[in-house]
Amino acid sequence: MAAGLRKASPRRGNRWAWFVLPALLFLAVFFVYPLYEMLNRSFTEPDVGLQNNVAFFGTDVYVRVLINTLRISFLITAICMLFAYPYAYIMAHASRRTAGVLLIAVLVPFWSSILVRTYAWAVILQDTGLINSLLLGLGLVDEPLSLVRNLLGTVIGMVHILMPFMVLPIYAVMKGIDTNLVKAAANLGSSPLDAFRRVYLPLSLPGVFAGSLLVFVLSLGSYVTPAVLGNPDQAMLGQVIVTQVQSLLNWGMGAAMALILLLVTLLILAIAGRIVNIGDAFGGRTTD
Amino acid sequence: MTAGPRPRTIANKTDDPPADPASLTLQKVSKHYGALRAVDEVDLEVREGEFVTFLGPSGSGKTTTLQIVAGFTKPTSGKVLIDGKPVTAPPHKRDIGMVFQNYALFPHMTAADNIGYPLKIRKASKKERRGSIAEALDMVGLAEHGDRYPSQLSGGQQQRVALARALVFRPRIVLLDEPLGALDKKLREHLQLEIKRIQHELGITMVYVTHEQEEALVMSDRIVVFNEGRVQQVGTTEQIYERPASLFVADFIGESNIFQGSLEDHGGTRYLVSRAFRFKIPTNVSSPADDGPLALVVRPERLRILRPDAHTQVEENTVEAVVEDVIYLGNERRYTLVAASGHNLIGRHQVGVSSGDSPLVGTKVLAVWHVEDSIVVPIG
Numbered sequence: 001m002a003a004g005l006r007k008a009s010p011r012r013g014n015r016w017a018w019f020v021l022p023a024l025l026f027l028a029v030f031f032v033y034p035l036y037e038m039l040n041r042s043f044t045e046p047d048v049g050l051q052n053n054v055a056f057f058g059t060d061v062y063v064r065v066l067i068n069t070l071r072i073s074f075l076i077t078a079i080c081m082l083f084a085y086p087y088a089y090i091m092a093h094a095s096r097r098t099a100g101v102l103l104i105a106v107l108v109p110f111w112s113s114i115l116v117r118t119y120a121w122a123v124i125l126q127d128t129g130l131i132n133s134l135l136l137g138l139g140l141v142d143e144p145l146s147l148v149r150n151l152l153g154t155v156i157g158m159v160h161i162l163m164p165f166m167v168l169p170i171y172a173v174m175k176g177i178d179t180n181l182v183k184a185a186a187n188l189g190s191s192p193l194d195a196f197r198r199v200y201l202p203l204s205l206p207g208v209f210a211g212s213l214l215v216f217v218l219s220l221g222s223y224v225t226p227a228v229l230g231n232p233d234q235a236m237l238g239q240v241i242v243t244q245v246q247s248l249l250n251w252g253m254g255a256a257m258a259l260i261l262l263l264v265t266l267l268i269l270a271i272a273g274r275i276v277n278i279g280d281a282f283g284g285r286t287t288d
Numbered sequence: 289m290t291a292g293p294r295p296r297t298i299a300n301k302t303d304d305p306p307a308d309p310a311s312l313t314l315q316k317v318s319k320h321y322g323a324l325r326a327v328d329e330v331d332l333e334v335r336e337g338e339f340v341t342f343l344g345p346s347g348s349g350k351t352t353t354l355q356i357v358a359g360f361t362k363p364t365s366g367k368v369l370i371d372g373k374p375v376t377a378p379p380h381k382r383d384i385g386m387v388f389q390n391y392a393l394f395p396h397m398t399a400a401d402n403i404g405y406p407l408k409i410r411k412a413s414k415k416e417r418r419g420s421i422a423e424a425l426d427m428v429g430l431a432e433h434g435d436r437y438p439s440q441l442s443g444g445q446q447q448r449v450a451l452a453r454a455l456v457f458r459p460r461i462v463l464l465d466e467p468l469g470a471l472d473k474k475l476r477e478h479l480q481l482e483i484k485r486i487q488h489e490l491g492i493t494m495v496y497v498t499h500e501q502e503e504a505l506v507m508s509d510r511i512v513v514f515n516e517g518r519v520q521q522v523g524t525t526e527q528i529y530e531r532p533a534s535l536f537v538a539d540f541i542g543e544s545n546i547f548q549g550s551l552e553d554h555g556g557t558r559y560l561v562s563r564a565f566r567f568k569i570p571t572n573v574s575s576p577a578d579d580g581p582l583a584l585v586v587r588p589e590r591l592r593i594l595r596p597d598a599h600t601q602v603e604e605n606t607v608e609a610v611v612e613d614v615i616y617l618g619n620e621r622r623y624t625l626v627a628a629s630g631h632n633l634i635g636r637h638q639v640g641v642s643s644g645d646s647p648l649v650g651t652k653v654l655a656v657w658h659v660e661d662s663i664v665v666p667i668g
Contacts, residue, residue: 183360184392186379188453189409195380198405202396 035262038255045252052256062240066260069237072151072226073219076158077166080215081208083159084166088207091167092174106167114161118228121157122148125229153229154236161225162218166211173207213272217265237261310372311336311493312357312461317366319352319517326352328517329366334461334495339487342497343504344514345540350497353514354463357495358386370461385454385462389469391446393438399449400425400434406457424452427486444475451483455490462487464496468503480506501541505529513537529587535665538585545591545633547584548667560584560664564629567605573664581667588636590661593623593647594654605662607655609633611647621646625655 042052056062091102109117124130125148132144147153177200185195223238230236235243237257244254310333319327327349334340342350355361357368359379368375375382393402400421407417425431428448438446447467454462464483468476484507487494498504504511504525511528513520513536521533532538539546549562551573560567560582567584593611600606609625612632616639623635633655647653 178390178392180388180390180392181394183358183379184386184388184394185405186360187358187382187384187386188406189380189383189457191378191380194409199394203394 038258040255041251042255042259045255052252053260055253056256056260062257065235065237065240066264068234069220069261070264072154072158072234072236073216073222075151076155076162076219077212077216079155079159080162080166081212084163084170084211085204085208088167088170088174091171092177103171106164109160110164114224117161118157118225121153121160122228125153125156148229150231151234154226154231154234157225157229158219158222162215165214165218169210169214170204170207173210174204177203209272209275213269216268220261220265310334311338311370312495313367313369313372314353314357315367315369317353317356317368318364319349319356319361320364325517327356327363330517330519332512332519332522334493336460336493337491339484339494339496339507339509341504341508341511342495342514343501343511343541344499344520346499348514349517350499350512350514351465352517354465354495354497357461358382358384358463383457383459385457385459387447387450387454387462387464387467389466391438391450391467393446393449393453395438398435398437399430399441399445402438402449403434403453403456405453410457420456424456427455428452428482443471444479447471447479451486455486455492459492461493461495464494466497466499469498476503477506483507505541511541513540515540530663532585532663532665535583535585535667538583538663538665543588543634543636545586545588545631547631548581549584550581560662564631565607567662568603568659569662569664570660583665583667585663585665586657586661587663588622588634589638590657591633591635592656593625593635593637594656595647596652596654598654598656600654600656601658603659604656605659607631607633609653609655611649611651611653614646614649623647625653627655 043049045052087102087106091099091106094102122129126132127144127146129147131147132141135141136144147156181199181203182195185199186192190198221238222236223242226236227239227242230239238261241254241257241261244250244257312332312334314330314332317327317330318325330349330353332340342353344350352361356363359375359377359382370382370384393399394405397405403421403424404417407420412420421434422431425434428451430445430448430452433441433445433449438449441449450467454464467483468479471479480503483494483496496504496507508525510522510524512522513528515536521528521537523531523533528537529542532541535546538544547560547562547565547567549560549565549567551569552559552561556571558569558571558573560569569584594600596608607627607629609627611623612626613624615622615624618639620636620638623633623637625633625635627633635655
């Protein structure tokens, strides 16, 4: 992240700073150059000028896709937060054994490809899938519920995939909260709920913030899951970019969209950076 | 040892039945974790305005007992009473102040907000709060530091804020759990006296946990010595030091010369005897109920070190020894002796008070003490 790069810069002639050189070279060749190339195309293909950006904001559908992308990402982030906070809390305060099991449960999805997981969800959620067969079999519903190929499908799949990115930062921050602080709050007259509200919650917020940022940014750029589980009529920007580049071979427009997505992401990071220290939120230490 | 001035008025009443109802009472309080008896049938009465210290090695049950009083740990059995009334309320309804070992200041609040926290919970008005906070900051000498965050304060300053926070809502009892453990010696000594001064000014009841015997001696009206979950002895600092109830107490508090043996009576004179020695002991020492072994304890400052040909009194015990080491500590000399019986002995003499030459390393000496300076305690 931005803060990480700043930290690594060779301040006060730290000779160990040279060790970041390979990483910087790698980034320059495989990240900065393609980024430049994309930037270039967005302003040069098919003609030099701002026509792609003008076309994007002039086209109702595209603007709606952008807003839709932001809306879905926000929804996914909120739901992740809602699930992840109590999960991380239990993990941080359970016995070491239980915490280990919970940690593995949240990490297992990391060990298989996104594509595999997404198709697995499609199998589970489709009209003839596991859930609907079960509900129909039990006579709880008369016709299959539409769980996939819509917003619900996207949200279920995305929340599952992105959950670790929310749980882990919250867990890390919660682990660092001194248990005596809650005891002290109780000792000073706070009921358990009050102690949570006044002491624990504010101290755990940096983790929530870090997790939300990760999940939101990752959601913005998602492609596979909305493509497989989502409603094609409610596409997210990632899907539209792929269509532009792969189907329409309109590289200029695709690049312009990617650039807009990048700018939106940077804007969000910039706003977030004003609220809290991003380095702090990701566990980086800042000394006074 | 430089003990500060101690108010003796309360402490001296120790042996009398308590006049006022006890501020804090523990009745047969136990906490068992499976087979481990972390706290085992602790009985205790702490009087209003008293400064009582729980002293013991780590794992002796002193902190667990404190946690039970605060309400953080539920006792397996037994009762805690405050002002004669049993308390079973959750911690936040107990109105007991507490200072934690690591201060436990809220890192997201300034010093002033930390101190104002209990007042806010008690719905004090903003104006009241501001007044009390200023007063509390002033009391601990941090009037200028109210707007600092804990991370901007030194360890000693953080501890002062923690103390102010525990006192600001005027609880009847304040518990302190090794509050000075993380501070350096000089600061610790300074804060010991300051806590003592504040306690005295406010007339508040304080229960203080420490494993540092010197700290306990400096601060306490009474000391409760813990070992293996049990109370070994309760008494004033003097009682604990001069009349320890067990070998553990004698050994844990202060330095001791210890001889183990059994009691013998020869025509009204009582002796503690082993293969290596035979010492007279005070006549008021009674035989242990189980006829078990006893230990004779002599404090180093009671031991006189004389030339081998020195004349000694009948009412004195003597041991022949060789000086192994002499350490000059400025205000005193510390002698290490090896007795003919193989016992290691320690003597401490104040420089400028003891007359005569200091014996040299390697010379033969007589270690001498008065019979009445013998402390006889049961072993185990």
